Amino acid sequence: MSRTSLAEQLANNVELWIRQEQIPEGTPLPERGLATRFRVSRSPVREALLILAERGAIVARSKGGYAVSSAGGDSSEFALPPANEDEPIYLKIAADRLSGELPERMTENELMRRYEMTRTQLGEVLRRISQEGWIERLPGNGWQFLPVLTSGAAYNQGYRMRILVEPAGILEPTYGVDRDGLLKCRAEQQALVDGAAKWASPAQLFDANTRLHECIAAASGNVFILESLRRLNRLRRLMEYGKAVNRAAAAQRCKEHLTLIDLLLADQREAAADFMRLHLRDAAREKAVNASAEASSTEAVALD
Known part of the structure; x- marks a missing residue:
């Protein structure tokens, strides 16, 4: 970045x-x-x-x-969690890690000097990264970055896995609708459609969308479906951050999320599973096309 x-x-x-x-x-x-x-x-x-x-x-x-300005303070309803004040530094560390500029292991002093942070500030950022699963503490004051998706082939395979697993989770015999969870996700997605997708950070977009997909996976009642999706999302997080955000495409995916949520709330599971499959296929196809365009331009992609 x-x-x-x-x-x-x-x-x-x-x-x-x-x-x-x-x-x-x-x-x-x-x-x-x-x-x-x-x-x-x-x-x-x-x-x-x-x-x-x-x-x-x-x-x-x-x-x-x-x-x-008069437009700047317009406070239309916004349901996403607020952005962290350390977001720029957090995203810079993510970009540097994805680009290979950071070694696999670093001490806290090295990170503090590189990003001009206090130990308290660094501690907050490292705690967030650790919770997201792409860094872990070593004995002493050292930290080790964990593997992430970096190749286009692995990224595409991840989408293929999601197309196979996520629709199937909706059809599991143990599936039970999480109404409260879906309604909370619906409020977030509606806020994005209503305009927040134009200015929310990549991390906020990614988190809102993964919250929805993981909420649906959790409702399957199959712990392996949920854990496999969570692990994949941890691996692909940085690769998503490394891409510019196509705001119009992001808003379109959020509109599709609203349709998916409404189908689930209406207990139309077969229709929801079919819609999920098409939704993921379209997102995968869009990102594959834009990924090739990014090789020669600054073409952007949506986050889902």
Whole structure:
């Protein structure tokens, strides 16, 4: 992920913060304050502000700098969990790991120096990464990164596995609808369709979509279906982060998620299983096409 990509993610996080906190129109946005809040240097903050100005989320002030615009503080209902303030650094570590810039083992001091973080800040990021399953602590203060999907062939095989397993899980004799879980996921997906997909971070998009798919897998009553999907999602997480997000395609996948949820809530399991199969096939085909385009351009993909 380039510095420009970091600025894009930072811009998304700043816009998300403005919306969630309902920052009033006209509130100044000083570079130093944003750099402190999001724990980055002022250079990506400067780029992020330019991006937000182009979007119309903020406006230039006559005295210099930027302020929240009337559109920026619009707080339409948003059901996704808030973005972590360490998101830019978290995504930078993910990108560096995926690109091979980070060795398999690193000490906390090495990570602190590389990313200019305090030990407390680093501890929060490492705790999150550890919970997601792509790093583990070694004896002492060292950490070891765990294997992730890095090849296109393995990535495609993962989708083939999902096409085989996820629809079958819906048809398991032990399947039981998790209404509360599905309704919570539905609120998240509706928020994305209503506009949040335009500015949610890659991690938020990935987490919202995997929450839904894992909720459905858990309802199968088959622990092997759920655990195999969870393990695959841990492996593919970084590869998804390494791809630019096609916002229109992401919103379309979320619309499909709403249809899938409604079929399950109506207990139309056979129809839901067929729809899940088509949904995954379309997503796999789309990503295969875009992956080849990315080799020669910056073509983006959706997260599902």
